[in-house]
Amino acid sequence: MQLQDKRHQNGRAKGRPATALVTGAAGFGGSHLVRELLNRGHRVTGLDIVPPLHAGLLRRELEHPDFRYLWQSLQDLQPADVQGHTVVAHLAAQADTPMAFASPRYTAMQNIDGTLALLEAVHRAGGVEKLLFAGSGNEIGRPSQFPIDENHPLTPHNPYGFSKAAAELAMWAWHRAYGVPAVVLSTGVVIGPQMRREVFIFKWLWNARHGQPLVVEGGRQTRDLSFIDDVIAAWVRVIEAPAELVVGEKFFVGSGEEHTVAELAQWCLEAAGADVPIEYVGYRPGEEGQREAFSNEKARRVLGHAPKVSSREAVRLTADWVRTLVQATPEEAQPA
Numbered sequence: 001m002q003l004q005d006k007r008h009q010n011g012r013a014k015g016r017p018a019t020a021l022v023t024g025a026a027g028f029g030g031s032h033l034v035r036e037l038l039n040r041g042h043r044v045t046g047l048d049i050v051p052p053l054h055a056g057l058l059r060r061e062l063e064h065p066d067f068r069y070l071w072q073s074l075q076d077l078q079p080a081d082v083q084g085h086t087v088v089a090h091l092a093a094q095a096d097t098p099m100a101f102a103s104p105r106y107t108a109m110q111n112i113d114g115t116l117a118l119l120e121a122v123h124r125a126g127g128v129e130k131l132l133f134a135g136s137g138n139e140i141g142r143p144s145q146f147p148i149d150e151n152h153p154l155t156p157h158n159p160y161g162f163s164k165a166a167a168e169l170a171m172w173a174w175h176r177a178y179g180v181p182a183v184v185l186s187t188g189v190v191i192g193p194q195m196r197r198e199v200f201i202f203k204w205l206w207n208a209r210h211g212q213p214l215v216v217e218g219g220r221q222t223r224d225l226s227f228i229d230d231v232i233a234a235w236v237r238v239i240e241a242p243a244e245l246v247v248g249e250k251f252f253v254g255s256g257e258e259h260t261v262a263e264l265a266q267w268c269l270e271a272a273g274a275d276v277p278i279e280y281v282g283y284r285p286g287e288e289g290q291r292e293a294f295s296n297e298k299a300r301r302v303l304g305h306a307p308k309v310s311s312r313e314a315v316r317l318t319a320d321w322v323r324t325l326v327q328a329t330p331e332e333a334q335p336a
């Protein structure tokens, strides 16, 4: 991972548009990425197990002439499905940490086996210039150095973190063995419009709007919280960068800020303008002592990327979106 001979580059790379395969396209991050890539003139195939009629986050994109939806599981991906794509952005996952406690083997199957299927298909297809992987702060847990940088070893403290760490290790193994053009982009918690309703920030904003208490597990553990637009901007920079600048590299593209979970709960109350109690319950396994704040230095230096939205502003912007759900139809306004 030598960067000395790689040239710093700012903004959109010039050159031909990418033909991108986005896995997990119907999800929170995937749908935002698909939209931004189409807006920027790229051609996109979106893969997901969500049936097209239920892929509500892609409602408009499904009509776009440069978008094709592949309703298929990662596990059944064939080299022919990958051929013709210059970039693969791998976001498909069982992304829910609490669910991974209940279903660790299902989570491993989706996140590890699914990634292996993709790596094999990319390797056999040939022609892919970059394969981006969505890494998670949960792959580290309790850091030995702080702030956490890209050289920190993977030390997961929960079943979800384990599955993502194993998938990341597979990316590097296929890179070393076959030259699969791996790039890892990792974040802590990502929030914003269309975020998953199972995530604690959504639940707190929702409860605050509905006069319900906020339930906080633990409170003194910390999180690096980013806004979705900033994370997507980093992904686009990598997709549009010269391959030699990014392939074989890992980048943390979070906020770089560290906040306790108790502080985040307080921000949710303020952003929702609510006065409801916060109920503290025990830590979930592996959480006590967890710290997150990811150095932005490498992303800044190599990609010219820096987040524009602070963690606090991200909570405020997400609260604005949650408010629109409260005003929406009963179906759209269903909580998790």
Ligand SMILES: NC(=O)c1ccc[n+]([C@@H]2O[C@H](COP(=O)([O-])OP(=O)(O)OC[C@H]3O[C@@H](n4cnc5c(N)ncnc54)[C@H](O)[C@@H]3O)[C@@H](O)[C@H]2O)c1
Binding pocket: 023, 024, 025, 026, 027, 028, 029, 030, 047, 048, 049, 050, 072, 073, 074, 075, 090, 091, 092, 093, 094, 095, 110, 114, 134, 135, 136, 137, 164, 186, 187, 188, 189, 190, 191, 196
């Ligand atoms: N949201 C966050 O805070 C966060 C933080 C760090 C990393 N990540 C990672 O970013 C990625 C996207 O997260 P998200 O929040 O958008 O999750 P999400 O659940 O909204 O999206 C994931 C999508 O993957 C699809 N999927 C799951 N298994 C599949 C399979 N076998 N084949 C095809 N599609 C499959 C799901 O149907 C879903 O639409 C995940 O890899 C997650 O681990 C998310």
